[in-house]
Amino acid sequence: MEPVNAIELKGVTKRFGEVTANDNVNLTVRKGEILSILGENGSGKTTLMNMLSGIYFPDEGEIRVNGETVTIRSPKDSFALGIGMIHQHFKLIQILTAAENIILGLPGSGRLNMKQVEREIAELTARYGFDLNPAQKIYDMSVSQKQTVEIVKVLYRGADILILDEPTAVLTPQETEKLFAVLRNMREAGKSIIIITHKLNEVLELSDRVAVLRKGKYIDTVPTKEATVESLTEMMVGEKVTLDIHRTKPEGVKKRIEMRGITCRNKEGLKVLKEASFDAYSGEILGVAGISGSGQKELLESVAGLQPIESGEILYYPPEGATEKISGMKAEDIKKLGITLSFVPEDRLGMGLVGSMDLTDNMMIRSYKEGGKFFADRKKPKKLAEEIVSQLEVVTPGVDTPVSRLSGGNVQKILVGREIAGNPTVLMVAYPVRGLDINSSYTIYNLLNEQKKKGVAVICVGEDLDVLLALCDKILVLNSGRVAGIVDARSTTKEELGLMMTGDGEEKKADE
Amino acid sequence: MSREVTVAKREPVVRMAKRDTISRGKAWGIRLIAVLLSLVTAAVVIVAITKQNPVEVYLGIVDGAVGTNRRAWVTIRETVVLLCIAIGLTPAFKMKFWNIGAEGQILMGGAATAALMIYAGDALPNWLLLIVIFIASAAAGMVWGLIPAIFKAKYNTNETLFTLMLNYVAMQVVTFCIVFWENPAGSNTVGIIGAAGQKGWFPPVLGITYGLNVILVAVLTVGIYIYMKYSKHGYEISVVGESQNTARYAGINVKRVIIRTMMLSGAICGFAGCLIVSGASHTISTSTAGGRGFTAIIVAWMSKFNPFAMILVSAFLVFMQQGSIQIASQFGLNENASDIITGILLFFLIGCEFFINYRLEFRKNRNA
Numbered sequence: 001m002e003p004v005n006a007i008e009l010k011g012v013t014k015r016f017g018e019v020t021a022n023d024n025v026n027l028t029v030r031k032g033e034i035l036s037i038l039g040e041n042g043s044g045k046t047t048l049m050n051m052l053s054g055i056y057f058p059d060e061g062e063i064r065v066n067g068e069t070v071t072i073r074s075p076k077d078s079f080a081l082g083i084g085m086i087h088q089h090f091k092l093i094q095i096l097t098a099a100e101n102i103i104l105g106l107p108g109s110g111r112l113n114m115k116q117v118e119r120e121i122a123e124l125t126a127r128y129g130f131d132l133n134p135a136q137k138i139y140d141m142s143v144s145q146k147q148t149v150e151i152v153k154v155l156y157r158g159a160d161i162l163i164l165d166e167p168t169a170v171l172t173p174q175e176t177e178k179l180f181a182v183l184r185n186m187r188e189a190g191k192s193i194i195i196i197t198h199k200l201n202e203v204l205e206l207s208d209r210v211a212v213l214r215k216g217k218y219i220d221t222v223p224t225k226e227a228t229v230e231s232l233t234e235m236m237v238g239e240k241v242t243l244d245i246h247r248t249k250p251e252g253v254k255k256r257i258e259m260r261g262i263t264c265r266n267k268e269g270l271k272v273l274k275e276a277s278f279d280a281y282s283g284e285i286l287g288v289a290g291i292s293g294s295g296q297k298e299l300l301e302s303v304a305g306l307q308p309i310e311s312g313e314i315l316y317y318p319p320e321g322a323t324e325k326i327s328g329m330k331a332e333d334i335k336k337l338g339i340t341l342s343f344v345p346e347d348r349l350g351m352g353l354v355g356s357m358d359l360t361d362n363m364m365i366r367s368y369k370e371g372g373k374f375f376a377d378r379k380k381p382k383k384l385a386e387e388i389v390s391q392l393e394v395v396t397p398g399v400d401t402p403v404s405r406l407s408g409g410n411v412q413k414i415l416v417g418r419e420i421a422g423n424p425t426v427l428m429v430a431y432p433v434r435g436l437d438i439n440s441s442y443t444i445y446n447l448l449n450e451q452k453k454k455g456v457a458v459i460c461v462g463e464d465l466d467v468l469l470a471l472c473d474k475i476l477v478l479n480s481g482r483v484a485g486i487v488d489a490r491s492t493t494k495e496e497l498g499l500m501m502t503g504d505g506e507e508k509k510a511d512e
Numbered sequence: 513m514s515r516e517v518t519v520a521k522r523e524p525v526v527r528m529a530k531r532d533t534i535s536r537g538k539a540w541g542i543r544l545i546a547v548l549l550s551l552v553t554a555a556v557v558i559v560a561i562t563k564q565n566p567v568e569v570y571l572g573i574v575d576g577a578v579g580t581n582r583r584a585w586v587t588i589r590e591t592v593v594l595l596c597i598a599i600g601l602t603p604a605f606k607m608k609f610w611n612i613g614a615e616g617q618i619l620m621g622g623a624a625t626a627a628l629m630i631y632a633g634d635a636l637p638n639w640l641l642l643i644v645i646f647i648a649s650a651a652a653g654m655v656w657g658l659i660p661a662i663f664k665a666k667y668n669t670n671e672t673l674f675t676l677m678l679n680y681v682a683m684q685v686v687t688f689c690i691v692f693w694e695n696p697a698g699s700n701t702v703g704i705i706g707a708a709g710q711k712g713w714f715p716p717v718l719g720i721t722y723g724l725n726v727i728l729v730a731v732l733t734v735g736i737y738i739y740m741k742y743s744k745h746g747y748e749i750s751v752v753g754e755s756q757n758t759a760r761y762a763g764i765n766v767k768r769v770i771i772r773t774m775m776l777s778g779a780i781c782g783f784a785g786c787l788i789v790s791g792a793s794h795t796i797s798t799s800t801a802g803g804r805g806f807t808a809i810i811v812a813w814m815s816k817f818n819p820f821a822m823i824l825v826s827a828f829l830v831f832m833q834q835g836s837i838q839i840a841s842q843f844g845l846n847e848n849a850s851d852i853i854t855g856i857l858l859f860f861l862i863g864c865e866f867f868i869n870y871r872l873e874f875r876k877n878r879n880a
Contacts, residue, residue, distance in 0.1 A: 016530065057527055059873075306760055332763035343761070351761050354754045361747070365762040368747050376744045 004067040006031045006161050006192035007052065007083075012061035014047055021047040024061070025218040027211055029161065034183060034193045035221075036203040038236055039213035040437030042395070042407040045196050048213070049163050053085040054078035065161075084154025085163040090146050092138045099134035102153045124155055128185045131178070143292055144175040151182070162186070163194045168202060169434065170292050173465060173498040180206050198437060199464065200229045212236055237439055245445050245470045248453060250284045255317050256426055256457035257303060262312035262327070264298055273298045274481040275312065280426065280457045282319075285448060287472030287489060288461040290501050294478040296461045297346055300428045303459075304343045305331040319425065319455075342424035344415050346431055346461070348408075352415045355404030359385040359396065362403055363418055388417035392443060409440040416444055420451060427451050430461040445471055465494045477501055528870045539868050543861065550860035554853045564843055573850065576838020577831045587827075587834045589722045592729040593787050594826040597808035599729075599736050600780030602817050603773045604657075605809075606740060608753040609664065611774065613675025614781045614805030616682035617656045619798070621649035621785025623686050625712070626705060626796040629789070630693055633711035641712050645786055653782015654775045656682060661774030665767035679805070683798045690797070702795050714791040725791045732780065737819040749773055781805070814862070829854070 007029040014022040022044045029035050039045045050056045052063070054075040062069050065081045072078050078085075092101050099118050118134040125132045132148050141149070147167060154162060164183075168176045183193055183206065197203060203210055204224060211221040212235040219235050234240055257280040266272045273295045280286050288296055301307035303314055305326065314327035316339055326334050334341060345351040353362045363381035371377040385399040392413040396406055403411055416432060429448065433441040448471065452458050462468045468475055472489040477500040484500040555566035562569075578584040597614050604611040628645050636644065660674040695703040706712055717723030740746040748769050752759045759766050784804075789796055807829060815821035836850025843849075 304761075330763075331760060332765065335763050345761065347757070350755055351757045354751055354758055356754055357750065361750075364747060365751065365758065368744055369763070374744065375742050376747045 004031070005029060005064070006066060007194075008064040008067075009048070010062050010064070012048070012051065012058045012063065014044075014051060014056060014058050020216050022051075022058075023216045025213070025216075027218060027221070029192050029194060030209075031192055032187055032190045033208040034187050034195060034206055036207035036210045036224075037194060037196050037213065038198075038200075038203060038210055038232060040215075040236055040409075040439060042215070042409065043213040043236075043437075044216040045213055046165065049085065049165065049194070049196065052078065052083055052161075052163060079157060079159070082158060082160040083163065084157065084159030084161070086147070086150045086154065086165065086167065088165045088169065090150055092146055092149060094139040095137065097135050097137050098132060098141075098149045098152070101138060101149055102134075102156050106157065121152060121156065124152060128155070128182050128189070130182055143170045144172075144179070147171075147179070155186075160190075161192045161194070163196075165196045166198065167195065168197065168199060169463060172291055172501050173494055174502065176202070198441075200232055200438075201466070203227075203232065204229070214238055233438055236437070245442070245467075246449060247471065247473075248449070250281070250452070250473050252283050252455055253281045254283075254319070256280050256282050257459075258315040258317070259299075259303065260313050260315070262299075262302055262314065263310045264302055264307055265310060266298070272481050273302065276478075276481070276483050277312075278476050278483060278486060280459050282425070282455045282457045283452055284474065285452050285458040285460055285472045286486075287468040287475040288459065288478060289465060289468055289475055289497050290478030292463065294501070295481040296430065296478060298481075299478070300343065300345070300430055300459065300461065302327070303426075303428060304341055305329050305334045316426075340422050340424045340426075342419035342422050342427045344412075344419050344427075344429040344432060346434075348411055348415055349404060353403050353411065356402050358402055359389070359399040359414060362414065363388075366418060366422055384418070384421055385414075388414060388421070392417050409436045412436055412444070413440065416447060420447060424451075424456055426457045426459070428459045428461075431463060432460065433467070434463065441467075465497050468497075469494065479503065526872050526874055529873055531869060531871050534868055542864050542867050546860040546864035547857070550857045553860070554856045557852060557856065558849075562843065562845060562849065564845075569839055569843065569849075569853075572839040572842050573832065573835030573853070576835040576842075579838070583834065585720075585722055587830055589725055589792055590830045590834065591823075591827045592722075592725050593784055593792070594804055594808055594811060594830055595822055596729045596732060596784040596787055597781055597804055598811040598815070598822045598826060599732055599819055600653075600777050600784060601808055601812045602736060602777075602819065602822075603740065603746075603749055604777035605812055606753050606817055607749045607770065607773050609661070609770060609774060609777075610672045611657065611660075611675050611777055612672055612806070612809065613656065613660065613678045613778075614784075614808055615801040615803070616675070616679035616805075617653040617778045617781035618785040618788065618801040618805055619679075619682040619686050620652040620656045621782030622789040622796050622800045623682075623689055623785070624648040624652035624782070625786040625789040626693065626702065627689070629705045629712035629794075633706050633709070638711060638713075638715065642714070642790070645712060645790055646783065649786035649790075650779040650783045653785065654779040656782065657774040657776075657778020658771065661771045664774075665770045686796060686798050686800070693796075701797060704794050705796075706794070712790055713794060722791070725787055728787070732783075733819045733823070736780075740817075740819075745769075745772070832857070 005028045009025055009027040012022055012025045013020065025048060037045050047056060051058050052072065054072045054077050057073065063072060064070065065083070070081060072081065093104070099114065099121055102121060103117055121134045130148050130152060132145065132152060138146060138149065151162070167179060171179065187193060195207065204227065207224050209221050209223050210227055210232060212219040212232065214236060260277050261275045262273055263271060263275055264273045276295065276299060288299065290296055298307050302309055309327050312327065313325055316324045316326045318324070318339070324337060324339065326339070349355040360378055360382045363384045364376065364378065367381060368376050382399060388394060389396060389399060394410045394413050396410060403414065412432065416429070419427065432444050432448070436444065448458055448460060460472060469489055469492070474486055475489045475492065475497065476486045477484040477497060479501055484503065487496070558564055558566040558569050576583065577587050597618065601611055601614055625645050625648070628641065628648055632641060632644065656678055660671050660678065663669040663674060664671045690700065690702055693702045694700060714724040717727065740749070748764050751762060751764060752766055752769050756766050785800070788800055793800070811822050811825045811829065814825045832850055832854040839845055839850060
């Protein structure tokens with residue numbers, strides 16, 4: 001008799017109206033293995049996992065868990081079957097401790113024995129090599145620690161099958177290594193792990209087998225040993241693609257933006273940027289690296305005139321004419337000076353675009369003030385929307401579709417396309433490829449490189465250090481609101497950047 | 513850490529699936545079925561409670577609303593007032609500024625109108641008086657909309673509470689004015705203003721008593737439709753309503769948009785006060801607004817802020833209201849009987865939106 005599989009999907013199909021998100025998918029997850037699921041945006045990875053975790057219900061097909069056919073109607077059913085999902089966005093209560101979050105919602109006797117709970121958690125963490133203090137409050141934790149809490153939470157509930165949705169997207173290289181070590185320990189203990197990721201080198205490093213989806217269809221599952229970056233990409237995209245970022249030497253370099261000693265506070269009054277200084281030059285890509293929440297957002301927003309500044313100044317050096325001080329100005333004032341700063345914010349649908357509006361109206365966000373006095377011009381924005389759709393191969397039913405209906409990658413293409421169309425002198429992008437598949441990512445990298453060649457000063461906040469190293473000319477590293485250093489991207493290493501991102505410099509003592 | 517496996521092995525009997533698109537014909541078909549079902553349900557309720565023939569009750573409602581020429585015109589007059597208020601609320605609601613202060617804005621507009629009719633009635637020719645009344649009533653409503661807007665823009669106060677409380681302030685202002693305008697003395701009411709010369713009354717247009725009311729509101733309706741859909745201001749309002757962050761990013765002055773839009777919203781609601789006082793009742797009391805500031809919220813939401821759909825919705829609500837007066841006297845029923853019928857109709861109409869957005873799927877194989 002062959003061994004029983006942890007999960008077997010047979011002919012699973014899920015449709016949303018006209019769109020078939022999963023088409024006749026067959027997939028097996030063995031006991032005690034790490035399976036990666038690869039696929040481009042909109043290939044149906046998340047839909048598939050959501051059916052396992054009880055969020056969606058399949059239209060056709062059957063799901064077997066440990067050899068038995070099951071019906072998963074709600075997340076509760078999924079839990080009862082021992083399936084635990086760790087989502088990209090953590091669902092934790094900030095003011096409770098790790099242990100309190102872990103037992104939240106579990107049935108138990110009337111009296112709560114916190115000591116015993118903590119002992120049980122300590123047992124779990126010791127077994128798999130987690131680094132976790134059960135009594136620590138969530139708001140005191142780093143992103144990686146919060147993720148640990150989420151994983152321990154599902155283990156504590158007795159999950160044997162763990163699904164992780166892009167777990168490394170927010171981690172530093174060092175934290176990623178730690179996570180992988182823990183996942184390997186869990187595999188040794190016989191747990192099955194499904195990991196959704198876009199990073200091919202992680203797939204190759206960690207998993208036993210790789211399953212590939214393409215446009216909702218299941219392509220194949222291959223043992224990782226037999227796979228290479230090239231072969232996997234080909235399976236995902238359906239054709240051979242070249243994965244080179246063509247970095248050219250900067251030409252005609254001139255200073256465009258000068259930031260001097262900028263300090264600013266967030267809404268809670270905490271200092272999020274501490275005396276940050278840097279220069280950005282035309283014809284260069286300046287990368288910004290750092291653990292998420294180290295001040296990247298504020299760095300870009302203070303240049304864009306969206307962040308109140310406590311002290312310091314920002315100067316703009318135009319190609320011709322006099323230097324302008326743009327700190328203390330609002331976005332509209334900067335625009336009135338005729339300075340075209342393009343900005344692709346991190347929060348695409350919360351800042352860069354309006355989800356409920358169609359493509360045309362979203363193009364107008366930058367240009368609606370042009371033209372006549374009373375009526376808004378929709379002809380030019382419509383033409384621009386059509387151009388972007390055809391040039392960047394945006395998948396959309398038409399330019400009248402609300403942006404929120406499009407997949408993440410297409411939303412990003414529209415935002416980047418609009419910002420580049422403004423012919424900027426400075427282009428700031430925050431996490432331009434977050435959640436994007438390989439093909440779209442390289443489209444965006446090429447667009448950034450084209451802008452650089454045109455003499456635009458590009459500032460790019462990124463999370464994938466490999467990409468920053470290959471794309472940028474210089475890399476600025478942020479460490480809890482301070483500029484830890486600006487290094488040459490051609491000569492530095494991932495490890496050096498990782499250390500700068502997390503290192504406890506002596507200056508840290510002087511905080512607050 | 514133990515767990516029980518209590519998972520059912522069967523597919524759920526019914527489940528919902530979101531529809532991507534639905535043809536227009538199918539959507540209207542669903543709505544038609546909803547109306548028919550609601551009439552049947554209401555008939556059952558009528559028979560059960562009143563033992564009356566439901567068909568006769570329905571006919572009574574129709575008779576009450578449009579049975580005679582005069583009744584039909586009253587229905588139209590009340591419809592355009594409700595429509596005007598809903599139109600006024602639209603820009604504010606589109607901006608997600610929850611203006612529930614239309615009552616107060618109407619009262620202030622009505623008070624300004626009454627004041628001009630009383631004090632300037634003899635001083636100005638009627639056409640000039642009416643123009644001054646239009647401007648003054650809109651200005652009074654505008655001030656009542658401006659106050660909460662300034663506080664919202666400057667200090668981010670809660671506009672819902674603020675506009676609600678201003679309703680009571682407006683009521684007190686009217687009560688105070690009645691002290692001076694009492695006629696006859698001691699009645700504590702204002703009575704018909706300018707009954708002798710009809711000074712400040714809307715004149716008949718093309719021989720129709722309420723012609724001017726209809727024309728003015730029609731112009732406003734088309735105007736707001738164009739303003740919201742095609743103008744730069746309308747675009748700014750939508751962006752601010754969806755996300756203030758995006759608005760700032762787009763270089764929109766959020767504070768200015770909030771203040772400007774609430775001035776417009778208040779002005780139109782104030783003008784509705786003039787429609788009521790100058791164009792219909794020719795008197796003023798604390799119940800001049802009569803809850804219409806709140807009913808208009810239902811109109812605006814049910815129409816999904818489409819000014820043309822508002823015509824239908826406000827006509828429907830007023831139709832039922834006018835019909836209820838008739839059946840109350842004809843069958844000796846309480847006026848609330850019509851509210852029950854309206855409630856049943858609304859329940860089905862709003863409920864059917866679920867079937868327009870979702871589709872039910874039934875278990876295919878029973879033995880799975």
